[in-house]
Amino acid sequence: GQNIDQPTEMTATEGAIVQINCTYQTSGFNGLFWYQQHAGEAPTFLSYNVLDGLEEKGRFSSFLSRSKGYSYLLLKELQMKDSASYLCAVLDSNYQLIWGAGTKLIIKP
Amino acid sequence: DVKVTQSSRYLVKRTGEKVFLECVQDMDHENMFWYRQDPGLGLRLIYFSYDVKMKEKGDIPEGYSVSREKKERFSLILESASTNQTSMYLCASSSGTIVTDTQYFGPGTRLTVL
Numbered sequence: 167g168q169n170i171d172q173p174t175e176m177t178a179t180e181g182a183i184v185q186i187n188c189t190y191q192t193s194g195f196n197g198l199f200w201y202q203q204h205a206g207e208a209p210t211f212l213s214y215n216v217l218d219g220l221e222e223k224g225r226f227s228s229f230l231s232r233s234k235g236y237s238y239l240l241l242k243e244l245q246m247k248d249s250a251s252y253l254c255a256v257l258d259s260n261y262q263l264i265w266g267a268g269t270k271l272i273i274k275p
Numbered sequence: 276d277v278k279v280t281q282s283s284r285y286l287v288k289r290t291g292e293k294v295f296l297e298c299v300q301d302m303d304h305e306n307m308f309w310y311r312q313d314p315g316l317g318l319r320l321i322y323f324s325y326d327v328k329m330k331e332k333g334d335i336p337e338g339y340s341v342s343r344e345k346k347e348r349f350s351l352i353l354e355s356a357s358t359n360q361t362s363m364y365l366c367a368s369s370s371g372t373i374v375t376d377t378q379y380f381g382p383g384t385r386l387t388v389l
Contacts, residue, residue: 264317
């Protein structure tokens, strides 16, 4: 079966750095997405990785290792507004998106 | 900016009622999707459509149907609502010109079936 694993919840301090991991087992791979979802709101796109390595976008970076079936989202200089759920999703061989359950990130002052 | 709107943010219905959830996007996207989101589970695809009048079943189509009569509008229909269909329903769209294109989501409809 297809599976995406992420931690259910993480806590971090304002100004710090946090890494949210995602491991996947899917039938084929055509890229991995990270979305941010604030409580009660729609998911919004953060990043897309299809090649191995690190992609940096401001305070947020996303890393992919296809051989390990592993990705992480790195958030630097955390702000209170970064409190949200972070969803990992993989595009499989049929170009269907397989979603993880999301990681709820709590930022404390 | 892409805008995806959904007809209601909150909806309460009774068991057995027919329920219509509407989704409209304003970016001329080919692809539209309906998901449900439940605590502890990932987004689960109900149906999607890649063109007007075309529809494909997702992972959990049972108890649902869809309609896409116009490119900008994708409707989700619960023929006879049941309590296990209480959930957050999210609509999304993508351009379809690139298969890996980003999906843009609407704000969601929280449906409660009593």
